[in-house]
Amino acid sequence: MTMEAIDDSAFPARPVSNRVGGPGWFRRHLGSIVKHGVINLFMVIIILPLLWVLLLSVKSRPDAAQGRFWPTSFDFTRYTYVFERIDTFPLNLWNSIYVTTGTVLITCLCAVLAGYALVHLKPKGGAFIIIVLLVSLYLPIRVVSIISIYEIQNWLGLINVTSGLILPYVTLNLAISILIMRSMFQLVPHQMMEAATMDGAGPWKTLWLVGLPMVRNGLVVIFIVNFVTAWGEYLLCTTLTNDQTARTMPVVLAAAQGGLGQWSWPALAAVYVIVVTPGIIAFAFAQKLFFKGLTEGMLKG
Amino acid sequence: MGIRDAGREKGSMAEVIASDSISRYQRIGLFTQIRQGLSPWWFLLPAVIFFIGYQAYPIFRVLWVSFTDYQYLSQSPAQWVGFANYVEALNDPLMWKSLWRAALFTLMFLPGTIILPLLLAVLVDRVSNARLATIYRVVLLIPAVIPSTLVFVLWKWMYNYQAGPINRFLIDTLGLFTIQDAPQWLGGTALTLPAIAVMEVWWGLGYHTIFFLAGLASIPRDLPEAARIDGASEWQIFWHVIRPRLAPIMMILVVLRFGTAMAVIDEYLIFGGFNRETPTYTWTIFMYDQAFHLGLWRQGFAAAIGLIGAAAMMVVMVLLIRVFRSRD
Structure with missing residues (x-):
């Protein structure tokens, strides 16, 4: 509401109406109040569950048991406790980190190469590939194909092998990543690429030196999208691995029951906060590029 | 093979150079042709491998399996059972x-x-x-x-x-x-x-x-x-x-x-x-x-x-x- 007042100060002809509570102020700003009220209600609904789990992680045990929203005392020791006392926690966290890193790097590489080739090298059959990719976005096959993915992984000897998860993970967002990169490369003018080729640069060099810097925003988008998917994947991980030590952190967390000892509620919440933070931090850093890439990609596709 | 053949046949120097240069010219021509025609596919290859391996193949495999009495833990081979x-x-x-x-x-x-x-x-x-x-x-x-x-x-x-x-x-x-x-x-x-x-x-x-x-x-x-x-x-x-x-x-x-x-x-x-x-x-x-x-x-x-x-x-x-x- 103060922001609205600032907005209105651009019109000095009505100085009285700026003051909150002035005559007729409420009626004149009713629409704006309702608008911001509704928006902020939604904002609170989005933030509240996350705030709750953040506060839970620093609550004392009695506070957590009583279900008081704001803790009476803050206790940050949980964050060291979970590293020392939950035996599989460092292992699971490490699994999450390297599986996600591997997946993101491979998918981004595949998508950049494919997107560049589809737009600027114009392969025969490129249109066919694009149609196949588009159709695959709408085909409801993720659930059904788990049956044969299990078989493939077993055949490759990758059941219960954490790094083996990277292979099926790459395909989860591969189609959409390629399509996003394709629409980003379409924004790069052909003349630029041709000029680089004229100067004697091969397709690889052109891509690396000219193309890549221009599709940075799209790269940020597919990086985040793939990160989020791989970091939180459940179905494949729970099906293709059996031991808790081979699983990623979110999957172990999903099976954990809140109770006493190492799995007490505040300890669980601390694990949660540790696992959820990387994504939010990555997003916070890349936020501007992410929005740019998202709108550029969406308006094209 | 090429080196051994070149060592055995001793034609005139000019002939060797000429034939060699022609074949090399042709070879480069062919190679460039292949490279230019396939070059986009080198870029597409990683994506295509993953796409076929973990998205296209599983669909067809599941389709085939659905017409058999396949039991994963069973020792007996799968039999075609139609619908x-x-x-x-x-x-x-x-x-x-x-x-x-x-x-x-x-x-x-x-x-x-x-x-x-x-x-x-x-x-x-x-x-x-x-x-x-x-x-x-x-x-x-x-x-x-x-x-x-x-x-x-x-x-x-x-x-x-x-x-x-x-x-x-x-x-x-x-x-x-x-x-x-x-x-x-x-x-x-x-x-x-x-x-x-x-x-x-x-x-x-x-x-x-x-x-x-x-x-x-x-x-x-x-x-x-x-x-x-x-x-x-x-x-x-x-x-x-x-x-x-x-x-x-x-x-x-x-x-x-x-x-x-x-x-x-x-x-x-x-x-x-x-x-x-x-x-x-x-x-x-x-x-x-x-x-x-x-x-x-x-x-x-x-x-x-x-x-x-x-x-x-x-x-x-x-x-x-x-x-x-x-x-x-």
Whole structure:
């Protein structure tokens, strides 16, 4: 509401109406109040569950048991406790980190190469590939194909092998990543690429030196999208691995029951906060590029 | 080979040089040809390998398996049984029941996940303060960068019978229930599917709003302005000016979210179980139960269940696209 007042100060002809509570102020700003009220209600609904789990992680045990929203005392020791006392926690966290890193790097590489080739090298059959990719976005096959993915992984000897998860993970967002990169490369003018080729640069060099810097925003988008998917994947991980030590952190967390000892509620919440933070931090850093890439990609596709 | 041959045949020097240079010329020509023709495919190769290996091949493999009596843990080789699995699945009341449950969930989830973001997008689009608009957008996208399983875990705790904040609020703050008769959100009650639907709407709220905002940004500003000058009410402007221009985005969202809602499985595995009487035992869980849980893992039968479910979804998706197209 103060922001609205600032907005209105651009019109000095009505100085009285700026003051909150002035005559007729409420009626004149009713629409704006309702608008911001509704928006902020939604904002609170989005933030509240996350705030709750953040506060839970620093609550004392009695506070957590009583279900008081704001803790009476803050206790940050949980964050060291979970590293020392939950035996599989460092292992699971490490699994999450390297599986996600591997997946993101491979998918981004595949998508950049494919997107560049589809737009600027114009392969025969490129249109066919694009149609196949588009159709695959709408085909409801993720659930059904788990049956044969299990078989493939077993055949490759990758059941219960954490790094083996990277292979099926790459395909989860591969189609959409390629399509996003394709629409980003379409924004790069052909003349630029041709000029680089004229100067004697091969397709690889052109891509690396000219193309890549221009599709940075799209790269940020597919990086985040793939990160989020791989970091939180459940179905494949729970099906293709059996031991808790081979699983990623979110999957172990999903099976954990809140109770006493190492799995007490505040300890669980601390694990949660540790696992959820990387994504939010990555997003916070890349936020501007992410929005740019998202709108550029969406308006094209 | 080439080197040895060149050493044995001793023709005139000129001949050797000439033939050598010609063949090298031809070889380079051919090589360049191949390189230029294939070069795009070198770039596409990694993507194609993954796509074929883990997306295309599994479809055909599952299709084949669905016509056999394949049991994963059985030693005997799979026998071709024709449509027997499909007949068995279609005659099983559980197949229909489980499909209906998935449809029921979709009906609970789909309207909320389209209408609420649309409303929110129209409101956020009218925020004139640039900094405030950016803050709203950033908050909106926070749930979208929370990985799926972590969303489910968070809401599993939110809905927890004893320790969950929702029940604590209802019992301690509002006093509507006691600890004995508080609502059991998860765990296979009638409340479970609506509770999961609320979670999904929360998860998609921000992302879908951003989607609609991008659509709204592409509408020229003077269109609603002109309508306003002509005396149209805000509702009329929304219905006749804005809504038709958002229809393509709406279609993509409805079709995609219909697809996700019908094929939900992770949530049901986490919140539910393999109890056939519970509302979370949908066709996806039915398939998973048969493929990885029961007996000798009847994956042939499971594949038939999965493909029936997928086919049912495809039919509705095509119908949806047709309905949207015909209205343009």
